[in-house]
Amino acid sequence: MEQEPTDLTCVDASIRLKVIGVGGAGCNAVRRLSSDALESISTAVVNTDLKSLNACPVQEQVMIGQKTTRGLSAGGESEIGRMAAEEDRDSLIELVDKQDVVFLIAGLGGGTGSGAMPVLAELANRKGAMVFCFVTMPFKHEGNRRELQAQNSLTQIRKHSNAVITLPNDFLVQHMNEQDTLLKALAAGDTWMAKGVISIWSMLFETGIINADFASLKKVFSQKRGRALFGHGFGEGANAMDAAMRSLDKCPMLHLPDLNTSQKADALLVHIAGGLDLTMTQVNRMMDALRSKFGCRDQIILNAVTKEELQQSVSITVIGTTDLGSKPQRLKRTPAALLSEISQEPVHRESKRGKRNSKGQNQSEFNFPNPDENRGIFEETEQNLYEGEDLDVPAFVRRGISIHIQ
Amino acid sequence: MSQRKIIGAVEIGTSKIVVLVGEVYGRNSMNIIGVSQTESMGVSKGDITNLKMASDCVHEAIQSAEKRAKVSIDSVFISCGGHHLDGFPTTGRISVSSPDNVIGKEDLLRVAEIAKGKSLGVGRVYLHHILGGYSVDGEYSNTPLGMFGKELEVKYWNVSGEESKISNSLHIINGFGIKVDDMIISSIASGGIVASEEERKRGVLILDIGAGTTDYSIYKNGVILKTGSIAIGGDHITNDLSLGLHISFNNAESLKQRVGKAIIDPMDRNDSVFLFGNLQIGDAPVSKNAIYKIINARIEELMRILQNQIGAVLSEEVLPAGVVLTGGTSRLRYICESVRTHLKLGARLGQNPSWVTDSELREPEYSTVIGLLQYALSSRRPSKSSKSKKNAGWMRKVTHLFTTN
Numbered sequence: 086m087e088q089e090p091t092d093l094t095c096v097d098a099s100i101r102l103k104v105i106g107v108g109g110a111g112c113n114a115v116r117r118l119s120s121d122a123l124e125s126i127s128t129a130v131v132n133t134d135l136k137s138l139n140a141c142p143v144q145e146q147v148m149i150g151q152k153t154t155r156g157l158s159a160g161g162e163s164e165i166g167r168m169a170a171e172e173d174r175d176s177l178i179e180l181v182d183k184q185d186v187v188f189l190i191a192g193l194g195g196g197t198g199s200g201a202m203p204v205l206a207e208l209a210n211r212k213g214a215m216v217f218c219f220v221t222m223p224f225k226h227e228g229n230r231r232e233l234q235a236q237n238s239l240t241q242i243r244k245h246s247n248a249v250i251t252l253p254n255d256f257l258v259q260h261m262n263e264q265d266t267l268l269k270a271l272a273a274g275d276t277w278m279a280k281g282v283i284s285i286w287s288m289l290f291e292t293g294i295i296n297a298d299f300a301s302l303k304k305v306f307s308q309k310r311g312r313a314l315f316g317h318g319f320g321e322g323a324n325a326m327d328a329a330m331r332s333l334d335k336c337p338m339l340h341l342p343d344l345n346t347s348q349k350a351d352a353l354l355v356h357i358a359g360g361l362d363l364t365m366t367q368v369n370r371m372m373d374a375l376r377s378k379f380g381c382r383d384q385i386i387l388n389a390v391t392k393e394e395l396q397q398s399v400s401i402t403v404i405g406t407t408d409l410g411s412k413p414q415r416l417k418r419t420p421a422a423l424l425s426e427i428s429q430e431p432v433h434r435e436s437k438r439g440k441r442n443s444k445g446q447n448q449s450e451f452n453f454p455n456p457d458e459n460r461g462i463f464e465e466t467e468q469n470l471y472e473g474e475d476l477d478v479p480a481f482v483r484r485g486i487s488i489h490i491q
Numbered sequence: 492m493s494q495r496k497i498i499g500a501v502e503i504g505t506s507k508i509v510v511l512v513g514e515v516y517g518r519n520s521m522n523i524i525g526v527s528q529t530e531s532m533g534v535s536k537g538d539i540t541n542l543k544m545a546s547d548c549v550h551e552a553i554q555s556a557e558k559r560a561k562v563s564i565d566s567v568f569i570s571c572g573g574h575h576l577d578g579f580p581t582t583g584r585i586s587v588s589s590p591d592n593v594i595g596k597e598d599l600l601r602v603a604e605i606a607k608g609k610s611l612g613v614g615r616v617y618l619h620h621i622l623g624g625y626s627v628d629g630e631y632s633n634t635p636l637g638m639f640g641k642e643l644e645v646k647y648w649n650v651s652g653e654e655s656k657i658s659n660s661l662h663i664i665n666g667f668g669i670k671v672d673d674m675i676i677s678s679i680a681s682g683g684i685v686a687s688e689e690e691r692k693r694g695v696l697i698l699d700i701g702a703g704t705t706d707y708s709i710y711k712n713g714v715i716l717k718t719g720s721i722a723i724g725g726d727h728i729t730n731d732l733s734l735g736l737h738i739s740f741n742n743a744e745s746l747k748q749r750v751g752k753a754i755i756d757p758m759d760r761n762d763s764v765f766l767f768g769n770l771q772i773g774d775a776p777v778s779k780n781a782i783y784k785i786i787n788a789r790i791e792e793l794m795r796i797l798q799n800q801i802g803a804v805l806s807e808e809v810l811p812a813g814v815v816l817t818g819g820t821s822r823l824r825y826i827c828e829s830v831r832t833h834l835k836l837g838a839r840l841g842q843n844p845s846w847v848t849d850s851e852l853r854e855p856e857y858s859t860v861i862g863l864l865q866y867a868l869s870s871r872r873p874s875k876s877s878k879s880k881k882n883a884g885w886m887r888k889v890t891h892l893f894t895t896n
Contacts, residue, residue, distance in 0.1 A: 461740065462740050465535075466538075476792075477536075482735075
């Protein structure tokens with residue numbers, strides 16, 4: 086996901102953007118990200134565990150809760166994580182001060198991530214930064230306690246963030262083979278995070294035929310506590326645009342279980358990157374399609390960039406926020422946002438390795454929002470009713486058989 | 492030199508349109524002299540959904556069949572399938588009219604009229620009345636004419652279809668200046684050739700799993716007991732795969748043909764296979780288990796619906812000859828095993844008769860159209876030839892409802 090370093094040198098200096106990993110999982114994620122995509126974006130890590138901080142190559146490090154934990158980590162207690170963060174409030178404020186956009190990354194369910202992340206989000210928010218959070222949710226088999234801790238923390242985080250993108254661990258590894266390394270499974274999560282970070286970075290800093298800027302980003306994410314939606318599609322070939330739209334339809338991030346009911350967005354930010362042959366007609370057609378897909382009437386912000394190396398290929402990223410479809414009794418609504426990626430090189434590079442992040446990798450178990458929308462080639466035909474079921478909808482969907490690809 | 496007679500058969504299927512041209516020699520032999528096939532467009536789940544597109548495809552197929560056979564066709568037999576078809580039994584009962592209680596021709600006609608007389612709903616027409624046998628004073632009889640008895644009863648299996656859908660196919664053929672000799676529902680057409688006479692006597696279920704629909708017919712004592720159609724076919728399997736694995740329909744189809752199995756094979760539990768298998772961009776491994784689960788869910792459901800529709804007849808006592816599978820989807824690996832498990836009946840793959848020499852035409856997806864051609868042959872040469880005699884039993888029972896204007 087390298088943006089050419091040269092691009093970065095002309096980055097608008099007035100917009101500052103920082104990626105901060107919180108807790109063990111967050112630190113690891115940032116480390117992996119920085120070794121990969123985000124070399125040029127400033128990164129930082131926050132942890133209670135001195136040992137793990139020492140092992141982390143990231144330059145900017147904040148050790149929190151030295152008094153509370155003696156540098157021996159929060160031991161899976163989010164309360165301790167919170168106390169540790171409170172203790173070192175000042176250094177955290179320093180960390181997020183004067184930033185325009187802060188990305189917070191953590192694995193929820195443990196101590197430091199769950200405990201310190203809400204504090205950090207609050208501080209960053211107070212300091213006037215836009216806060217985008219990427220959090221992984223614990224595996225089911227980690228038990229209810231961790232799940233509860235994660236949910237509580239998520240609730241807190243959402244209060245202070247412009248967008249929270251949750252990545253359920255279960256979802257991320259479902260498609261993995263048994264023999265796959267843990268590292269590979271976790272890297273899948275990092276890939277999504279990277280896509281999100283890069284798409285927003287790209288919107289802010291890359292110059293394109295149609296520009297969205299910081300103001301429009303702010304506008305889309307001004308309302309907090311909505312639900313977020315995030316998707317990415319990539320296509321290439323003669324009909325790159327169509328292919329990208331199809332791939333977006335299939336984007337697993339739009340099929341996360343908790344997004345089941347809301348594929349609608351109140352506000353939508355669309356980032357499109359294509360070759361120099363990208364035409365206005367294509368863009369308009371795509372916007373029409375997106376508008377109807379996400380039921381978004383009022384606010385769509387478009388950012389389009391063209392790049393020579395993207396000849397014959399198109400990538401679409403949508404980030405939307407919505408209040409629709411979130412039930413009041415839900416713990417909280419997610420602020421909304423999804424991110425996506427833009428992917429220029431990232432996708433190319435991954436494809437060469439034979440893994441496809443945007444499409445293949447994370448699709449594993451799909452929950453179909455509405456059976457009526459899943460009739461495939463039978464879409465246009467009359468319903469095929471038998472005992473109240475539409476036989477054109479896949480049998481495995483109607484019978485709730487979960488399919489684990491890969 | 493015997494006079495040259497040309498017969499034609501057209502099947503408008505969900506996935507393909509096949510046209511066969513046969514040349515009849517002497518009394519009982521036939522050569523297939525023209526074959527053509529086009530990909531079907533404008534047909535979904537056995538129904539014509541786009542008349543113009545379907546029509547163009549059919550015309551193209553007929554034209555190229557004529558070209559290959561170097562003859563022109565005047566009239567054809569066509570098959571009919573789809574979910575709109577409905578089958579139901581009727582019974583007619585009369586008191587024998589003559590004072591001496593000898594059953595006469597009149598009685599037969601009268602009882603038939605009663606049995607066939609059930610009026611259909613608006614927009615529906617009869618396609619076939621299939622004679623299921625007579626009984627005289629409660630005793631089963633094949634040939635009641637001339638017998639003594641007070642009460643004569645007849646059973647029919649009736650097949651009706653939606654008039655608009657049937658006339659669509661007729662219009663397409665007529666639009667090319669060709670007459671339709673008769674229309675035969677596809678399960679009867681294929682059933683007649685894939686199961687042996689012996690099997691039809693003992694009791695057999697013929698399951699024609701096509702691309703858009705599954706048509707079945709049940710034979711017992713040499714006559715059709717029941718026919719039916721379920722709107723599930725191979726396309727549904729492909730569509731399930733396409734949606735479940737998020738790949739295009741065409742890729743799903745080739746995946747199905749490449750690795751599809753109708754059972755969940757525990758041997759392959761941890762195996763995976765490449766989606767496209769050609770190293771194209773976006774190719775990725777997918778667990779075979781996922782593929783089998785998707786296919787199996789569909790097949791299992793199909794079998795369940797079949798059981799519900801057929802009911803108690805679907806038992807080893809009634810159908811000792813088991814199930815004969817045909818249609819394109821019968822090429823799915825292990826489908827016989829799957830059918831055996833779900834229906835608890837023996838199952839085998841049907842084969843087209845040995846007189847079909849073209850190796851491609853011997854594949855199960857051509858059973859219907861070959862059955863049509865054979866039906867065309869036997870109806871042209873009524874009763875005398877040995878071949879038609881063999882088939883006359885069931886053939887004659889199919890009444891011709893449609894003859895074109």
